[in-house]
Structure formats: C-alpha cells, structure tokens
Amino acid sequence: MAELAGVSVASVSRVLNGLPASDAVKEKVNRAVDELGYRPNAFARSLKVRRSQQLAFAVADVGNPVYVEMMRAIEDETRAHGYRLLVSSTGGRSDDTLALLDSLEGGYADGLVLSPVRVDARLVARLRQVTYPLVVIGTVPTDVAVDNVRANSAGGVRLALEHLHEQGCRRIAFVNGPEDTVPGEARRQAFERTAQALGLDPGADLRVEAGDFTLAEGRKAAETLLDRTTPDAVLGGNDLLAIATMQVLAERDLRIPDDVAVVGMDDTELAGVTSPSLTSVGLGAHERGRVAARLLLDRLDHADREPQRVTVQPQLSVRDSSRKGDAARR
Amino acid sequence: MAELAGVSVASVSRVLNGLPASDAVKEKVNRAVDELGYRPNAFARSLKVRRSQQLAFAVADVGNPVYVEMMRAIEDETRAHGYRLLVSSTGGRSDDTLALLDSLEGGYADGLVLSPVRVDARLVARLRQVTYPLVVIGTVPTDVAVDNVRANSAGGVRLALEHLHEQGCRRIAFVNGPEDTVPGEARRQAFERTAQALGLDPGADLRVEAGDFTLAEGRKAAETLLDRTTPDAVLGGNDLLAIATMQVLAERDLRIPDDVAVVGMDDTELAGVTSPSLTSVGLGAHERGRVAARLLLDRLDHADREPQRVTVQPQLSVRDSSRKGDAARR
DNA sequence: CTGAAAGCGCTTACAG
DNA sequence: CTGAAAGCGCTTACAG
Numbered sequence: 001m002a003e004l005a006g007v008s009v010a011s012v013s014r015v016l017n018g019l020p021a022s023d024a025v026k027e028k029v030n031r032a033v034d035e036l037g038y039r040p041n042a043f044a045r046s047l048k049v050r051r052s053q054q055l056a057f058a059v060a061d062v063g064n065p066v067y068v069e070m071m072r073a074i075e076d077e078t079r080a081h082g083y084r085l086l087v088s089s090t091g092g093r094s095d096d097t098l099a100l101l102d103s104l105e106g107g108y109a110d111g112l113v114l115s116p117v118r119v120d121a122r123l124v125a126r127l128r129q130v131t132y133p134l135v136v137i138g139t140v141p142t143d144v145a146v147d148n149v150r151a152n153s154a155g156g157v158r159l160a161l162e163h164l165h166e167q168g169c170r171r172i173a174f175v176n177g178p179e180d181t182v183p184g185e186a187r188r189q190a191f192e193r194t195a196q197a198l199g200l201d202p203g204a205d206l207r208v209e210a211g212d213f214t215l216a217e218g219r220k221a222a223e224t225l226l227d228r229t230t231p232d233a234v235l236g237g238n239d240l241l242a243i244a245t246m247q248v249l250a251e252r253d254l255r256i257p258d259d260v261a262v263v264g265m266d267d268t269e270l271a272g273v274t275s276p277s278l279t280s281v282g283l284g285a286h287e288r289g290r291v292a293a294r295l296l297l298d299r300l301d302h303a304d305r306e307p308q309r310v311t312v313q314p315q316l317s318v319r320d321s322s323r324k325g326d327a328a329r330r
Numbered sequence: 331m332a333e334l335a336g337v338s339v340a341s342v343s344r345v346l347n348g349l350p351a352s353d354a355v356k357e358k359v360n361r362a363v364d365e366l367g368y369r370p371n372a373f374a375r376s377l378k379v380r381r382s383q384q385l386a387f388a389v390a391d392v393g394n395p396v397y398v399e400m401m402r403a404i405e406d407e408t409r410a411h412g413y414r415l416l417v418s419s420t421g422g423r424s425d426d427t428l429a430l431l432d433s434l435e436g437g438y439a440d441g442l443v444l445s446p447v448r449v450d451a452r453l454v455a456r457l458r459q460v461t462y463p464l465v466v467i468g469t470v471p472t473d474v475a476v477d478n479v480r481a482n483s484a485g486g487v488r489l490a491l492e493h494l495h496e497q498g499c500r501r502i503a504f505v506n507g508p509e510d511t512v513p514g515e516a517r518r519q520a521f522e523r524t525a526q527a528l529g530l531d532p533g534a535d536l537r538v539e540a541g542d543f544t545l546a547e548g549r550k551a552a553e554t555l556l557d558r559t560t561p562d563a564v565l566g567g568n569d570l571l572a573i574a575t576m577q578v579l580a581e582r583d584l585r586i587p588d589d590v591a592v593v594g595m596d597d598t599e600l601a602g603v604t605s606p607s608l609t610s611v612g613l614g615a616h617e618r619g620r621v622a623a624r625l626l627l628d629r630l631d632h633a634d635r636e637p638q639r640v641t642v643q644p645q646l647s648v649r650d651s652s653r654k655g656d657a658a659r660r
Numbered sequence: 661c662t663g664a665a666a667g668c669g670c671t672t673a674c675a676g
Numbered sequence: 677c678t679g680a681a682a683g684c685g686c687t688t689a690c691a692g
Contacts, residue, residue: 043376049671377687
C-alpha cells in the first residue's frame with residue numbers, strides 16, 4: 001500500500017486519519033486506496049490505540065420485546081457516537097454471563113451494558129472486579145460501584161393497582177413470573193405492599209407464579225389461578241403473562257373486562273394488538289436503554305466520575321382490557 | 331505476567347492455548363493468571379492469527395420478529411462454534427449497508443450474514459467485490475458468487491391462496507408491503523400468478539401496497555382497500571399487515587372469518603395471540619438463519635468451495651382467522 | 661519442553 | 677510536512 005502510493009506508512013496513516021498532510025501526499029494515498037480497496041487492519045489499530053470502537057450489550061433473551069426495545073435505543077445511541085454494538089445473548093444462564101464478563105477483560109469491547117435477569121452473589125462478586133466501563137440495567141446492591149439504571153417496578157405496580165381499584169376491583173390476582181428473578185421479586189414485593197395499602201383482598205389464593213415470563217408458562221399459571229378462584233381483575237407480571245391469562249379467560253367464557261379486567265406490564269407492541277387491547281404499564285425499556293448507553297459513553301470519557309444511579313419512571317396506558325362499564329370492543 | 335510466573339511469554343501463550351508444557355510451568359502460569367486475573371489481549375491475538383473469532387449479522391430492523399428469529403438461530407449456531415456474534419442494524423438505509431460491507435474489510439469480523447430488504451444495483455456491485463466470507467439471506471442475482479439462502483415466497487403465497495380457495499374464497503385481496511423491497515416484489519409476483527392460475531377475481535381494486543411492513547402502515551392500506559370494496563378474504567404481506575387488517579375489519583363490524591377471512595405471512599408469535607388467531611404462512615425464518623450460519627461456518631473452513639444456494643420451504647399454519655363455517659372463537 | 665526472536669499492521673512521538 | 681523507528685501484546689517457527 002505505502003509502496004504503491006510511494007510514501008511512508010506513517011503518511012498513509014496520517015492521511016487516513018485526517019491529520020495534516022500536503023495535498024500531493026493526500027492525492028497519492030487516496031489514489032492507491034481506491035486502486036487497492038485498501039482498509040486499515042482493525043486489530044492493528046486497536047492494539048496500538050487501545051480501543052476497539054465496539055461496545056457490548058448482554059441480555060438474557062434477544063427475543064423478548066423488552067430487550068429488543070432496549071437494544072434499539074442502545075444501538076441508535078452508540079452508532080451515533082461511532083461505536084459498533086455487539087449483542088450477546090446469555091440465555092439467562094448465570095455461567096454464560098460470568099464467562100462473558102471475563103472474556104470482555106480481553107478488551108474486545110470498550111464497555112458493556114448488562115441487563116441480567118438473575119442477580120446472585122457470584123454475579124455481584126464478579127461485578128465488583130470488572131475493570132472496564134460497565135453499566136447495569138436492573139437492580140444491583142448499592143455498594144457495587146457501577147453505573148446503574150433501573151425500572152421503577154414498584155411504581156408501575158402501584159399505577160396498575162390504583163387504576164384497577166378506581167375501576168372498582170377489590171379481588172385482584174397477580175400472575176407473576178419467576179420470583180427468583182430481579183423483576184419477579186421486585187414486582188411481588190410491590191404487589192403485596194400496594195395491595196395492602198389499598199385495602200385489597202389479601203388472599204393468598206390470588207397469587208400465582210409462572211415458570212417463566214412466557215405465553216406458555218402464563219397459560220399454565222392462569223389455569224391454576226382460575227381453577228381455584230375468579231378474581232375481579234388480574235395483573236400480569238409482563239404483557240405475555242397477561243395475554244396468556246386473557247386467552248384462558250376467553251376459553252372459559254369470562255368477559256374481559258366486565259367479568260375480569262386484565263392489566264399487563266412492559267407495554268410492548270403486543271398490547272395494542274390483542275382483542276380487547278391490553279392495558280399495560282410501560283417501564284420505559286427504550287428510555288432505560290437510551291440512558292444506559294449515554295452513561296456508558298460518558299464513562300468512556302470520564303473514567304473517574306462517580307457511579308450514577310438513574311431510575312426511569314413507569315407510565316400506564318389504559319386500553320380496553322380494564323375499562324369496566326365500557327364495551328370490551330367496538 | 332510472564333515475570334510474575336517466572337517463565338517466558340512464549341510459555342504463557344502455550345499454557346493458555348493448551349499446547350504441550352510441563353506441569354511445573356502450567357502450575358506457575360495458572361497461579362499467576364489467577365493472581366492477576368490475566369486475560370490475553372484479543373487484538374494482539376487476532377492480529378497475529380488473523381482471525382477475530384467474531385461473526386457479523388446485518389439486518390434492516392432488529393425489532394422485526396422475523397429477524398429476531400433469524401438472529402436467535404444464528405446466535406445459537408455461531409456460539410456453539412466458539413464465535414461471538416455482532417449484530418448490526420442498518421435501518422434499511424442502503425448507504426449504511428454499503429458502509430458496513432466496506433468496514434468489514436477491516437477484518438473485525440471473520441464473516442457476515444447479510445439480510446438486506448432492498449437489493450439495488452449498487453449493492454449487487456458491492457457484493458461482487460467482497461473479499462471475506464459472506465452469506466446473503468434473500469434473493470440475489472444468480473451470477474453473484476455468494477452463498478445464498480432464500481425463502482420460497484412464491485410457494486408461500488400459493489399455499490395461502492390455495493387454502494383460501496378451498497375455503498370458497500374467490501375475491502381475495504392482497505395487502506402487500508412496499509414493492510420495491512425484495513420480499514414485497516416477490517410476493518406481488520407470486521400473488522398475481524397464483525391468483526390467475528386459480529382463476530380468482532383479478533380485480534386491480536383488490537391490491538394495495540402499504541408504505542412499510544408495519545401495523546401503522548397496514549391500517550392505512552387496509553382502510554384504503556375496504557373503502558373501495560369488501561373482499562372474501564385478505565392476504566397480508568406479513569403478519570403485521572394482516573393483523574392491522576383484522577383490526578380495521580373489526581372496527582367496521584365485519585366478522586372474521588365469516589365475512590372476510592384473513593391470512594398472514596411469516597407465522598410470527600403474534601399469530602397465536604390475536605383474536606381470532608391468525609392463519610399464517612411461515613417462511614422458515616429460524617431455519618433460514620440456521621442454514622445461513624452453517625454455510626458461513628462451513629465457508630470459513632472451505633474458502634474455495636462452490637457458492638451454494640439453499641431454499642427453505644414454507645409452511646401453512648391454519649388457525650381461526652380463515653376457517654369459514656367454524657366458530658371464529660370458542 | 662522452553663526461551664529468544666521475529667513479525668502481525670498499525671500509530672505516534674521524534675528528528676529533520 | 678514527512679520518514680525512520682519504536683512499540684502495542686500476542687503467536688509461532690527456530691534452536692537448543
């Protein structure tokens with residue numbers, strides 16, 4: 001390359017990086033670049049400058065709409081700053097998450113946004129040792145010094161329950177996801193407290209725990225619930241669980257919302273598609289992604305700033321599945 | 331690191347790569363590794379061995395369930411072979427796709443799976459010049475020498491139309507996506523030909539083109555269609571367009587499937603969630619991803635094998651939205 | 661089995 | 677402004 005252009009490799013590097021060079025040299029270099037379709041080797045560059053220009057996003061399940069939403073936000077943000085985004089799906093396996101955290105020490109990405117479903121002691125211990133820029137989406141112990149963005153699950157549950165309470169519901173059931181996960185546990189706690197504060201029926205028969213945040217597990221859980229009781233309303237731990245519940249209700253000829261109102265969480269695109277449309281509490285997935293990306297980009301420039309904690313506020317979208325008294329469909 | 335262990339850097343490298351070494355040396359190296367949390371630098375390694383152990387997947391829209399499905403399949407396959415997957419979203423912008431193809435020449439990934447929505451002359455020209463392993467999901471001119479996996483859109487449209495024909499439908503409308511895209515164009519052609527072969531009403535008023543493969547654009551297109559005529563059935567260019575049509579039909583108090591049957595394409599998770607559930611033709615997104623990943627992995631080892639072309643066959647999933655005579659719901 | 665040395669392809673002070 | 681040279685951190689023939 002340098003030979004073809006008839007200049008030194010240093011000059012090639014300078015021209016390609018926009019550093020000062022005479023027009024003559026620029027001309028020669030550009031001509032040779034075109035001729036050869038030359039592209040500087042990314043590794044050699046990274047090895048020298050100690051930056052990869054890559055950022056990583058690690059997530060339990062790329063198929064979950066919530067994470068897709070986050071990924072979009074992160075992609076937009078990082079791309080705008082000239083970084084490529086590497087998406088890694090750990091499938092919820094703790095070991096894969098730990099392996100990923102380790103392998104990033106090899107430097108192939110300049111930073112990581114991590115959104116774990118389960119936060120156990122091993123993960124927390126590992127997070128303390130990470131030597132690269134890291135932001136965690138989700139709840140981590142306050143003494144782990146990483147940037148952290150959280151959803152306000154408790155606030156979200158409260159919005160949902162208050163809304164149902166206003167609709168006259170008093171026996172409100174909760175089809176939650178697994179309670180050994182971060183969101184599952186947070187939502188369970190919030191449900192208990194808020195139900196008590198609102199003076200709702202505290203019956204233990206009103207709570208079921210699905211094996212996963214999926215339609216299939218949601219159906220099973222909803223059937224368990226409805227076999228033992230018929231509540232005024234059901235709150236789903238996420239939209240999929242709420243939708244599964246709606247399906248089971250329909251199969252049992254219970255009208256939504258007149259017999260049983262239903263509210264989901266996450267406010268995914270699915271919520272607008274079901275019939276009746278699903279009332280849902282958005283937990284700001286897009287916003288969480290955006291904020292996380294910004295924190296990471298900011299930390300790349302300011303390695304020593306204090307770790308920040310940002311909480312994104314929930315928002316309730318009321319649709320047909322919870323408007324008692326209205327027609328369920330037009 | 332080597333100093334701490336008291337051995338040469340060569341020995342460190344050998345131990346870490348599982349090459350022959352005495353137990354004494356292994357012991358020293360492992361001890362030092364643990365103490366330092368040492369990780370070999372990924373770039374230095376890649377620079378030397380000329381491999382990144384990364385593969386890239388480029389896609390128009392990470393949010394589209396079809397691509398998520400592909401991504402999952404590709405992730406599973408590549409991860410099993412020890413590669414990381416880099417996901418890049420080009421947002422359907424041609425320039426971004428070209429820029430990506432260029433930048434990969436820098437070597438930061440060992441190969442690429444590309445799934446473009448639009449294939450124009452510039453892209454085809456660029457594809458011919460690519461110097462790294464590449465597989466394209468979608469249709470490319472036969473003389474472009476890349477591995478290629480395709481959906482059988484024509485076969486899929488045929489399955490859908492034959493099914494509707496059997497249900498007694500003769501005036502079948504088509505709510506297609508943009509016809510300057512690869513899938514849009516293929517589906518339009520297939521629709522015309524199959525409609526003719528089956529002796530369906532060829533009325534031009536039965537075809538509308540949505541601005542994009544989305545719910546919002548689908549609604550507009552469906553309204554345009556239903557303002558001018560009421561067909562026996564509607565085929566959607568994808569599930570989102572079909573679902574949007576179902577919503578508009580419901581708003582106009584047309585019963586599905588008794589007044590108007592509806593069939594989608596892609597057979598995404600959404601199809602099982604709507605009410606009535608949506609009959610849809612799956613075009614094998616998961617399978618296309620899996621095959622593409624395998625072709626790419628295979629090519630990494632066999633740079634000189636002939637480019638292959640694989641077509642994945644469609645499959646019809648009949649659900650409630652098209653079973654005339656049955657109850658639309660239980 | 662092990663170490664010294666070359667070299668992967670860049671960038672960047674350092675001279676000129 | 678430009679070139680020669682050092683060096684980023686590995687791997688891998690080459691000797692021993």
